[in-house]
Amino acid sequence: MITQKFEYTAPKSLDEALHLLASGAKPLAGGMSLIPMMKLRLAAPEHLVDLRALKDLNYIREAGGQLHIGATASHYEVESSALLRQKCPLLTETAAAIGDVQVRNMGTIGGSVAHADPAADYPAALQALEAKFVLKGAKSERTVSAAEFFVDTFTTALEPGEILREVIVPIDDARTGTSYQKMAQPASGFAIVGVAARVRVNAGKVSFVRIGVTGLSNRAYRATAAEKALEGKTPSPADIQAAAALVAQGVDANSDLHASSDYRRHLAVVHTVRALKTALSRIA
Amino acid sequence: MATTTVKTETFVGKRIRRREDPRLITGTATYVEDIQMPGMHYAVIVRSPHAAARIRSINTKQAEAAPGVVSIFTGKDTKGVGAVPCGVVMPDLRVPQHTILATDRVYFVGHPVAVVVARDRYLARDAADLIEVDYEALPAVADPEKALAKGAPAVHPQWPDNVAFTYHQDGGNVDKAFAEADVVVKQRITSQRLVPMAMETRGVVAEWRGADRQLNLYTSTQIPHLVRTLVAGMLGLEENRMRVIAPEVGGGFGSKLNVYAEEALMGYVSMKIQKPVKWIESRRENFTCTIHGRGHVDYYEVAAKRDGTILGIKLKLIQDVGAYHQLLTPLIPQLSVLMMPGIYNTQNIRADIVGVFTNCVPTDAYRGAGRPEATHGIERMVDLLAAELKMDPAEIRFKNFVTKDNFPYATATGLTYDSGDYAAPLKKALDLVGYVKLRQEQADARKQGKYMGIGISTYGEICAIGPSPATPAGGWESATVKIEPSGKVTIMTGTCPHGQGEETTFAQIAADELGVGLDDILVIRGDTAVVQYGIGTFGSRATAVGGTALYYALQDLKAKVKKFGAMLLESEDVSLVGGQVIDNKSGKSKSFQEIAGAAYRALKLPPNTEPGLMATRFWEPPNFTFPFGAHIVVTDIDGETGQIKIRRYVAVDDCGNILNPLIVDGQVHGGVAQGLGQALWEQAVYDDNGQLITGELMDYAVPRAHLMPWIESHHTCTPSPVNPLGVKGVGEAGTIGCSPAVVNSVVDALSPLGVRHIDMPLTPEKIWKILAAKN
Numbered sequence A: 001m002i003t004q005k006f007e008y009t010a011p012k013s014l015d016e017a018l019h020l021l022a023s024g025a026k027p028l029a030g031g032m033s034l035i036p037m038m039k040l041r042l043a044a045p046e047h048l049v050d051l052r053a054l055k056d057l058n059y060i061r062e063a064g065g066q067l068h069i070g071a072t073a074s075h076y077e078v079e080s081s082a083l084l085r086q087k088c089p090l091l092t093e094t095a096a097a098i099g100d101v102q103v104r105n106m107g108t109i110g111g112s113v114a115h116a117d118p119a120a121d122y123p124a125a126l127q128a129l130e131a132k133f134v135l136k137g138a139k140s141e142r143t144v145s146a147a148e149f150f151v152d153t154f155t156t157a158l159e160p161g162e163i164l165r166e167v168i169v170p171i172d173d174a175r176t177g178t179s180y181q182k183m184a185q186p187a188s189g190f191a192i193v194g195v196a197a198r199v200r201v202n203a204g205k206v207s208f209v210r211i212g213v214t215g216l217s218n219r220a221y222r223a224t225a226a227e228k229a230l231e232g233k234t235p236s237p238a239d240i241q242a243a244a245a246l247v248a249q250g251v252d253a254n255s256d257l258h259a260s261s262d263y264r265r266h267l268a269v270v271h272t273v274r275a276l277k278t279a280l281s282r283i284a
Numbered sequence B: 001m002a003t004t005t006v007k008t009e010t011f012v013g014k015r016i017r018r019r020e021d022p023r024l025i026t027g028t029a030t031y032v033e034d035i036q037m038p039g040m041h042y043a044v045i046v047r048s049p050h051a052a053a054r055i056r057s058i059n060t061k062q063a064e065a066a067p068g069v070v071s072i073f074t075g076k077d078t079k080g081v082g083a084v085p086c087g088v089v090m091p092d093l094r095v096p097q098h099t100i101l102a103t104d105r106v107y108f109v110g111h112p113v114a115v116v117v118a119r120d121r122y123l124a125r126d127a128a129d130l131i132e133v134d135y136e137a138l139p140a141v142a143d144p145e146k147a148l149a150k151g152a153p154a155v156h157p158q159w160p161d162n163v164a165f166t167y168h169q170d171g172g173n174v175d176k177a178f179a180e181a182d183v184v185v186k187q188r189i190t191s192q193r194l195v196p197m198a199m200e201t202r203g204v205v206a207e208w209r210g211a212d213r214q215l216n217l218y219t220s221t222q223i224p225h226l227v228r229t230l231v232a233g234m235l236g237l238e239e240n241r242m243r244v245i246a247p248e249v250g251g252g253f254g255s256k257l258n259v260y261a262e263e264a265l266m267g268y269v270s271m272k273i274q275k276p277v278k279w280i281e282s283r284r285e286n287f288t289c290t291i292h293g294r295g296h297v298d299y300y301e302v303a304a305k306r307d308g309t310i311l312g313i314k315l316k317l318i319q320d321v322g323a324y325h326q327l328l329t330p331l332i333p334q335l336s337v338l339m340m341p342g343i344y345n346t347q348n349i350r351a352d353i354v355g356v357f358t359n360c361v362p363t364d365a366y367r368g369a370g371r372p373e374a375t376h377g378i379e380r381m382v383d384l385l386a387a388e389l390k391m392d393p394a395e396i397r398f399k400n401f402v403t404k405d406n407f408p409y410a411t412a413t414g415l416t417y418d419s420g421d422y423a424a425p426l427k428k429a430l431d432l433v434g435y436v437k438l439r440q441e442q443a444d445a446r447k448q449g450k451y452m453g454i455g456i457s458t459y460g461e462i463c464a465i466g467p468s469p470a471t472p473a474g475g476w477e478s479a480t481v482k483i484e485p486s487g488k489v490t491i492m493t494g495t496c497p498h499g500q501g502e503e504t505t506f507a508q509i510a511a512d513e514l515g516v517g518l519d520d521i522l523v524i525r526g527d528t529a530v531v532q533y534g535i536g537t538f539g540s541r542a543t544a545v546g547g548t549a550l551y552y553a554l555q556d557l558k559a560k561v562k563k564f565g566a567m568l569l570e571s572e573d574v575s576l577v578g579g580q581v582i583d584n585k586s587g588k589s590k591s592f593q594e595i596a597g598a599a600y601r602a603l604k605l606p607p608n609t610e611p612g613l614m615a616t617r618f619w620e621p622p623n624f625t626f627p628f629g630a631h632i633v634v635t636d637i638d639g640e641t642g643q644i645k646i647r648r649y650v651a652v653d654d655c656g657n658i659l660n661p662l663i664v665d666g667q668v669h670g671g672v673a674q675g676l677g678q679a680l681w682e683q684a685v686y687d688d689n690g691q692l693i694t695g696e697l698m699d700y701a702v703p704r705a706h707l708m709p710w711i712e713s714h715h716t717c718t719p720s721p722v723n724p725l726g727v728k729g730v731g732e733a734g735t736i737g738c739s740p741a742v743v744n745s746v747v748d749a750l751s752p753l754g755v756r757h758i759d760m761p762l763t764p765e766k767i768w769k770i771l772a773a774k775n
C-alpha cells in the first residue's frame, strides 16, 4: 500500500495555497479519504497542498446571526464544540456519528464535503440545514447552497483550483428540533442510510421541516416531497409515516454488498420516521 | 550481580498481568518490519489480477530500467525452487504443483507472478507497475458447489471434476440408527470463508551470508522450526545452514501456521543478490494471498427418538479448498469430522468430505480450524431437533450429554475424550442468565410482537494437538530450562507464543516449581539457532503440551539442584523450598546462587553428576485434551431494520486447571470476538469471476471494540488427566462456542415466524428479508 511519488507543500498563506492549486495541485485536508485512495493507487496527484497548515482555515464561530465553520475543523472539533452543541446540535450529533475516533480526529468538514462520498454523514445534515458553502479560487470567491453544491457521486460544484473555505449554517430558535439517524456499515462506519431531520412546530402544527438523506443514492439530497407532506400536519404517527414513505420517491437507490436498493429504500423510510420523531421530541 | 529472589509466594492460578504487554502497548516490540540491516533491499511482488488466466508473456524490460531496481525474477527463474509444501498425506489427495511463482498459468487473484527487488520499497513498488504481463483470461469458478457441477470450468485442467480429495468415515451403524429413528432432521449449513486478519500482516527478511553459507530468515510465523526444515528443503539448503527467527508476531490465528511461497522466495532472492531483502505484505495482499479459514457447505442429517435421544448423524461436507493445498488444507475438514458428534452420546456417524478446488486463495487453519464448523453444525442441528420435537433446547442437551461417569469416553469418530462434566457448565450458564425468567420474559415479549431470542451452544473441542501419530509433523513439544551460573533461570520453549501469554504462564510454572520470582525467569522462543527443535503454537497446544515439557524439564533440573544442594550441605535429606535447598534436619540452607555457582565452578561434583544446570525434555502427549463449555446469548431484534442487539453473553468454559485467570479471560474474549465476527459481520466474498469483493477493511467487517457486547466469562474446572498440569487449552474455545449460540438465539427469536435456520453472517438485511417475507 504505497502511493505514487508526489510533492507536498505546507503553504504559508491561503494565497500561496490557491496559487499552487491553480497550477494543478490538489488540496490535502485530513487525508482520511485521499490517502487511502492514493495508497490503493486509485488517485495519483503529483502535488499535495496541506490545508491544515493554514491555521486561519480552522475555526468555529458565530457571526451575523449564523455559524461559520472553517474548512479544516476536524470532525472531533465539530463534535465537541460547545457553541455548536448549543446552537446547531444537528451538526455535533452528525459529526459524532462519523467513523471512529481516529477518523474523527483527522478528518475535516471541508474534506468530507468536498469529497462528496455518497455515504458520508455531513451532507445529510448540511442539506437539512440548507447550509451555504464559501468556495474560493485564486481570483474569486462565491457562495453556493447545499442544493447546488452536491452534484453527483464524488462530484461537487467546486471548480478546479477552488477550495471550500467555509461552511455556513443557520441558528435555529428553540422551537426547532433536530436529529440525525443512521445505520452504519459495519466495516467502514459510513452510512448505509442516514437521515437528518429539522422540524419546527407552531401551534401544534409543523410549520417548517427539512429532511436530508445520505447513503441512498448518488448524492445527498433533500426529500422535498416528504417535507411537503408533513408541513401543516399535527404531526401524528400516521402523518409522520405517510410523509416518510415519500422520502425515497423518484430516487435511484444504490445497491451493493452491504445493502440492496430495496433494503436501502426501506431503511430510508424507517430512519426518516425515527429522525422526525426524535427531532419532534427534542423541541423545547 | 543481581540476586535471585527467594519466594515463598506462588504464582500459578493468579491473575498476573502479562509480562509481554508493556513492550506491545508502548509500541517498542520488534516485528519483522522493524528489522533493519545494512545494504537491505526491498521486494514487491507482482500478482495476478485474474482468477484464472494463461500467461502469454511477461515483459520486464521497462521495470528493469527503472530507478533503483536491482533484479526482477519470474517463474522461469525460480523453477529450481521446490514446491510450496502440503503436509498432509492421504490416499487420493490430488496435489497440484504449487510453484513459488506462477509459470504458465495463474489460479487465483493474487497469485504471485514476479518479484521486483530495488534499493527502496517505493522504487520497487513503482517498478512493479511497469511489468507487463500478457494474460489470456480463462473462465473461473469461485463457489465450491458450482465447481462440482457438470461443465464447470476446471481449476486445474488435469482434474476436470475439481475434486481435490475425498474422505469417508463411518462409525457404528448409521443405517440402522436412521431406520429405527422416529424423526430425522436435515439442514444445509454453511460456514463462510473468513479472512484471519492478523493485525500484523506477514513479512519476511532474508539475509544470506555467502561467506558463512548461512541463511537467516526472519518471518512472522507460528512454526519457526517447521519453516526451517521445509524452506531449507525448498531452497536445497542444508537445514543446519538456515536459521529461522520469528520475532514479535502480531497475531496469527492459524494464518501463520504455514509455509508460504514468499518465505522461500525471499530466501531465493537474498541468495541471488547476495544482500538482505525485506518483503512486507500489504493489507490488500493479506486479504488475497494469505490463507482464508472455513469455507464449508455442510449437509447434515440427524436421527433421533421421539424423546430426543440422538441416534445417529450423517454429514456431507463440501470443503472449499481454493486453488492449492497449503500446509494443512486437507486436514482441516477432517478435524470437523472428528468433532462431529460434539459432546453427545451417539455412536453412529457417517461423514463424507469432498474437497473442491476453486479459483480462490487456499483455505487452511483459522482459529478453531474445523472445530468451529463442526460445533456450528451439531449445535444448530440439536436446536433444529429440539424445535422439531417441541423440546426445550437445554433439556435436549442434558438428555444427550455423555455423562460424567463415562470418562474416558470413546467417540464414534475414534477419539477418546479425557474428562468432562458437560452438564456443569450448562447448569451454571442457565443459572447465571436466569433462564426460566428469561423464557417467561420472552413469552411476554412475543405477545407484544417483539423478537427476543435465547440461544444455547454447548461445545466440546480438541486441544493440546496432539499425539504425534495424529499429526502430520509430530505433535510433541520441547522445553529446555537452564539455571545460569548467577542463579537466573532461562526457559527455551519449542512453542512459539504470539499473543497467548506463555512468557507469563511458563514463568509462573517455573517460578512455583523452583521457588523463585517471576522476574528471575526469561522465556525465549522463536529462534531456531537458540531453541531446541519444537513444533510451535497452534491448536491450543502450547501450554498443555509445551508447558508439560517444561514441567518435566523442571523436575529433572530440580533433582539436580537438590543433588548439588545435598553435596554442599553434606546432607542426604534435603528439600527445595523458596529458591533454596534446605537440610531437613539442621535447617541449614543453600541459595540458588550458591548452588548454581558450585554447579558451574565444578570444584566438586555429586556422585555420577555432570557440571552445569540444564535440562531438556521432549514430551509426547498420550492423548489430546477435550475442553468444553456452554455459551448462552440473549438477543433482541429490531423488527423494522433487522438489526441484532446482543443483550447478554454468558460464557462458561471448562478448560481444566487455570494457570492465569486473566490470560484465560483474554483468550475467551478474543475468541468470542472472532466468533461474533463470523456470526454477524465477516465474509470473504468472491464474485463469479473470482474477484474478492471484500478485499479491504472498508468492506470486510472485522469486529471493533464498539461492536462488542459485555462478555460474562465464567468457568467450571475439570482437570485433564492427560498432563500433570491438569490443563486443557483455551485459545480457540471462545470462537468455537460462540457462533452457534448467536445463530441459535436469532433463530429462536424468529421461530414464531417459522424460521428454522439462517446462514452466517446474520446481516440485518438477511433478517429484514425474513421479517418482510413473513409479516
Ligand SMILES: Cc1cc2nc3c(=O)[nH]c(=O)nc-3n(C[C@H](O)[C@H](O)[C@H](O)COP(=O)(O)OP(=O)(O)OC[C@H]3O[C@@H](n4cnc5c(N)ncnc54)[C@H](O)[C@@H]3O)c2cc1C
Pocket (backbone or CB within 6 Å): A026, A027, A028, A029, A030, A031, A032, A033, A034, A035, A036, A051, A071, A072, A097, A098, A099, A100, A103, A106, A107, A108, A109, A110, A111, A112, A113, A114, A115, A117, A119, A120, A121, A122, A158, A162, A163, A164, A165, A188, A189, A190, A191
Ligand atoms: C475508516 C474510515 C471510516 C470512515 N467513516 C466515515 C463515516 O462513518 N462517515 C463519514 O461521513 N465519513 C467517514 N469517513 C471519511 C472521513 O470522514 C473523511 O475524513 C472525509 O471523507 C474526508 O475528509 P478529510 O479531511 O480526511 O479529507 P481528505 O481525505 O484530505 O480529502 C478528501 C478530498 O477532498 C479534497 N479536499 C479536502 N479539503 C478540501 C477543501 N477544503 N476544499 C476543496 N477540496 C478539499 C481533497 O483534495 C480530496 O480530494 C471514514 C474514513 C475512514 C478512513
